[in-house]
Amino acid sequence: MTYQAPSTKETHSIVTIDVSPDRVPRHIGIIMDGNGRWAKQRGLPRLAGHSAGTEKIEEIVQAASDFGVKVLTLYAFSTENWGRPSTEVSGLMRLVAETLNRELEAMKQQGVKFQHSGSLAEIEPDLAQLIRHGVEETKENDKIVLNIAFNYGGRAEIVKAVQEIVAAGISAECITEALIDEHLYTAGLPDPDLIIRTAGEFRLSNFLIWQAAYAEFYSTPIFWPDFTSEHLAAAIRAYAKRERKFGMIK
DSSP, X not given: OEEEOOTTSSOOOEEEOOOOGGGSOSEEEEEOOOHHHHHHHTTOOHHHHHHHHHTTHHHHHHHHHHXXXXXXXXXXXXXXXXXXXXXXXXXXXXXXXXXXXXXHHHHHHHTEEEEEEXXXXXXXXHHHHHHHHHHHHTTTOOXXXXXXXXXXXXXXXXXXXXXXXXXXXXXXGGOOHHHHHHTSTTTTSOOOSEEEEOTTOOOOTTSSTTTTTTOEEEEOSSOGGGOOHHHHHHHHHHHHTOOOOTTSOO
16 A cells, blocks of 8 residues: 655655555544744744644645555544633634635545544634535545544543433443443444654543543653654554554453
């Protein structure tokens, strides 16, 4: 499986993963970290780093699709991120809107199914409607699912699921893992096989904490704006060499 870098990129090299299709993770989650530090190294405002980070999404989605990945979940904005300076938060909201407006037509043409995990209750109405529109416009696509974790928190997601189950009057003895799965934002998606975190950190930061119970974790020191299809390929190669036991002995 190969990936041809887009003509708009500086490099035109072909990236090959050399991994058997049955060893490619079906679902990859990425914690896109390091935008602020990337900007600081260049004497730029933090928002410039976030803007550069949005420019990487198209390349990574295309590469993931070409490598055979079926679901790509990107951690775009956590419930804890509301605690950042208001100027940064408002700038992030604007970037999300700009990116969706810019990329929606391409997603439709390239078979990308756009999904959202998280709460839209706190999001400005116009942006919330834009997200819903993107989901609706691409719902029939089936090449790859791009699941954006936006205003998302793993603990809040589990609380939401439990509240819905209780509200439905389901008795305690009927509550199963499968039932909780049905009430998560990711209902219908396979659990992630691989979680990638950029910028050298080694924590989940409240990302897919239920779904990632047995996911493989891969950390790279590369800041997200510098993350390329080759870095994604390296993560998949590392994943393919691991033996997953799911708590059992093989």
